[in-house]
Amino acid sequence: MKPVTLKEIAEKLNISVTTVSKALKDYSDVSPKTKALVKELAATLNYTPNSFAVHLRTKESKTIGLVIPEVVHHFFSNVIKGIISEAEKEGYLVIILQSNESYELEKKQIELLMSHRVDGILISLANGTADFKHLNAVIEQDKPLVMFDKIAKLVKCSKIIIDDQKAAYIATQHLIDTGCKRIAHFRGPLLPQNSIDRFLGYKKALLDNGMEYDPNLVYLNDCDENSFDDGKMNAAKLYKEHNDVDGIFINTDMVAIGAISEFNRLGVKIPEEISIVGFSNWFMSSVISPTITTIDQPGYAMGQTAFKQLYKEIKAHKNNVAISPEIIQLETALVKRESTKN
Amino acid sequence: MKPVTLKEIAEKLNISVTTVSKALKDYSDVSPKTKALVKELAATLNYTPNSFAVHLRTKESKTIGLVIPEVVHHFFSNVIKGIISEAEKEGYLVIILQSNESYELEKKQIELLMSHRVDGILISLANGTADFKHLNAVIEQDKPLVMFDKIAKLVKCSKIIIDDQKAAYIATQHLIDTGCKRIAHFRGPLLPQNSIDRFLGYKKALLDNGMEYDPNLVYLNDCDENSFDDGKMNAAKLYKEHNDVDGIFINTDMVAIGAISEFNRLGVKIPEEISIVGFSNWFMSSVISPTITTIDQPGYAMGQTAFKQLYKEIKAHKNNVAISPEIIQLETALVKRESTKN
DNA sequence: CTGAAAGCGCTTACAG
DNA sequence: CTGAAAGCGCTTACAG
Helix, strand or coil, rough: CCCCCHHHHHHHCCCCCCHHHHCCCCCCCCHHHHHHHHHHHHHHHHCCHHHHHHHHCCCCEEEEEEEEEECCHHHHHHHHHHHHHHHHHHEEEEHHHCCCCCCHHHHHHHHHHHHCCCCCEEECCCCCCCCCCHHHHHHHHHCCEEEEEECCCCCCCEEEEECHHHHHHHHHHHHHHHCCEEEEEEECCCHHHHHHHHHHHHHHHHHHCCCCCCCEEEEEEECCCCCCCHHHHHHHHHHHCCCCCEEEEEEHHHHHHHHHHHHHHCCCCCCCEEEEEEEECCCHCCCCCCCEEEEEHHHHHHHHHHHHHHHHHHHHHHHHCCCCCCCEECCCECCCCCCCCC | CCCCCCCHHHHHHCCHHHHHHHHCCCCCHHHHHHHHHHHHHHHCCCCCCCHHHHHHCCCCCCEEEEEECCCCCCCHHHHHHHHHHHHHHCCCEEEEEEECCCCCHHHHHHHHHHHCCCCEEEEECCCCCCCCCHHHHHHCCCCEEEEECCCCCCCCCCEEECCHHHHHHHHHHHHHCCCCCCCCEEEECCCCHHHHHHHHHHHHHHCCCCCCCCHEEEEECCHHHCCCCHHHHHCCCCCCCCCCCCCEEEECHHHHHHHHHHHHHCCCCCCCCCCCCCCCCCCHCCCCCCCCCCEECCCCHHHHHHHHHHHHHHHHHCCCCCCCEEEEEECCCCCCCCCCCC
């Protein structure tokens, strides 16, 4: 059974395709009687417009593209959910692509989306991305682009972020306030902006409190991901190298959970011997033992905000209105739990 | 900067659009010289075909739709990842929609996908879905449809599933083999097929081992979701009502984690006083304390298989080859951990 | 109030 | 080897 077309409806009703099209769209210059007739037949025939034809004419696809580093990830699934739900309200569909933290893949997927003529692109950068040509190409083609969470400062587009530096500062300050004297940092991979900012916040908190900043207490990951095993490995290393550390600010909850699991195994008491603050407020951090003090990162809201901003730019673009990039910062909050004192 | 069209290339080269189109697609009846010229210019102009125009002609969108109950879910994110990665290999894009476990939304989203003329649809049913008209409509329109995980036996299409009943049987048998004498079951919501099948496997294992099946030991959820709180509540209830229970087979790891958290709070020792087997092998079940014995459910592989089957049917459909629905069962495995004895 | 016509950007059967 | 023409299914400016 083939989809019904305007032409078929027109033929059955003995009127023109033009009139059918207008009737369906409630143009004011069609008689109520004709409208009723057309709508009724369209309904019984289960007519739905061929979106390709519509898009070819209108130059709108009502589809946006989303490129994220990793789908299987609590924070990003929440972002996805926020985007999808907001997009739905405006009748937009979302094509999701995963970059796997790889620059090459990310680039390829941006190209794919461009050739599919999506109306706009939402992206959170791969950790491996240090070159932004593919993103600047999007902007040059006048295609709305909004970055969120993992952004590049150098790319001229709107960005939805949190204040990573401030949040990291607050996290570190909490360790200091609860009595930690020597505080380490698991900073994750080297490149991404949020790794950098969280590190800077950590460092600033130490210095502002008159504490020594010791580069040896900053642990990097081996690769571009933030995994459970990174947490285990870095915890084991720290335990050997710096037994005097009594607090750690950890880049991501997943890594914090790995670290806790290792400390549990080693018999190191949390928070008595060592306090831990994570980042993200991943659901699991409220359920593991001990529960993890962490920074709540609003994934769902970030997804919603990102779509809204993109939608705004798509509309502006359609109406040929120039619009300047915005930086929107979302609030974070420290969530106190068992992995830090009182 | 507007996207380049075939016409523009043709004009610059003083040849016809037809020839440009053919050259780009390596038709054998175009001279190598022309081909080279065309390809070079296309590359420098950054030409990409307008997908709407292509699709309008070819009736293929190279896009599929995916409807799942919930994006923020370890199992489903793995499925998504499997689907996306497999789709990419064949040049397909994936539009993801979330039904939120609601029949109404699911129906609406199927319609959306149909009107967007996707080449095929992949779906895992909402727990609230008991009427299948919207799915039969897809099949009647001759659009390839593949169901996975949460399926409806009554719908005539291909299905990718695990043997829930067998897996549940093995899970329950493991409780029996490790000495449990009175085994309860948290079965989740009432409707979905996999809830039913897991329950049946549980019951069968009891009866096959000459144990009594006591309906009072089967706990349902309040709503259509499987949440941490369901686990907590049902554990608390079970603790009050049936203090003699020494093993529970729980429908989903998330619920098992809730139950464990409640038992920890109540001071009930796991597995000494009560053994627990979950379902899914959610990453967290290997990290929580105690780690959870569970059934490994291959989400990523399920996603891959689902796409492969859909792709097969899309190709068959394109070539007007009739194809009969297939039921593909994926293997599961019991993963033994600390929440059950030895 | 209705409709003929042009055109969106492609692909492909056909003619030369 | 090249190209004119038709057509995919719509929308919309224009004429009447």
